[in-house]
Amino acid sequence: AQTVTQSQPEMSVQEAETVTLSCTYDTSESDYYLFWYKQPPSRQMILVIRQEAYKQQNATENRFSVNFQKAATSFRLKISDSQLGDAAMYFCASPNTGANSKLTFGKGITLSVRP
Amino acid sequence: NAGVMQNPRHLVRRRGQEARLRCSPMKGHSHVYWYRQLPEEGLKFMVYLQKENIIDESGMPKERFSAEFPKEGPSILRIQQVVRGDSAAYFCASSPEDRPPGANVLTFGAGSRLTVL
DSSP: OOOEEEEOOOEEEESSSOOEEEEEEOSSSSSSSEEEEEEEOOOEEEEEEEETTTTTSEEETTTTTEEETTTTTEEEEEEOOOOOOGGGEEEEEEEEETOHHHHHHHHOEEEEEEO | OOEEEESSSSSEOTTOOEEOOOOOOOOOOOEEEEEEEEETTTTTEEEETTEEEEOOOOTTTTTEEEOOOOSSEEEEEEEEEGGGGGGEEEEEEESSSSTTTTOOOOOEOOEEEEEEE
16 A cells, blocks of 8 residues: 655754655555645645656645655655745645555654744 | 535434535536545545546445536535544535646635534
8 A cells, every 4th residue: 555654753943944745655556646735724635746756857836846856756845945834734645556646645744833 | 706616514413314414616617526634634535526427436435425526516415324433524626627637736625514413
């Protein structure tokens, strides 16, 4: 079965600083996609960023970027210039092997932002 | 575009009652996924449906749980004879046709929180 591991349950960052959230996964696929989702206190799941595994270039969305190391099956999320609104739970997710867009989620990491 | 609509947002049931959770996917989306989130946990896949078809129900408990996505109307997740362990947030997500597999971004609803007394 697919597994996604987020080993850090909590992290804290000072406003305007940079923080990196870790995620590792396992897969037997050569082409796949990886996702980071954010869940603020409202509990709405919001897509942060998506990475295509066959692309060597790391995905970037404004202040959010990915450090993707395919060989190490590592998919880290970097948040630059952290803002108070970034405080949330962050979930790493990958599709199950060969099976449509069904996602396997990690347990999540709670990010707090200190003013 | 109203997004993925779930209702009710909150549902309270007593043990032994039935719970029905509804999900209307985004306009143009033909794939629906149901997930369950227990407190302090990530989302666990339950079932994947297309119109009138259950494609993958590998995450559904074998008993008391069922799901449907009829030709007309919302997708429904039904839990019969609820127990306290069913208390959780249930999320629905939708996506367009899956090409290529695994590429589509799932759009999530706001979730339905079930509390079993």
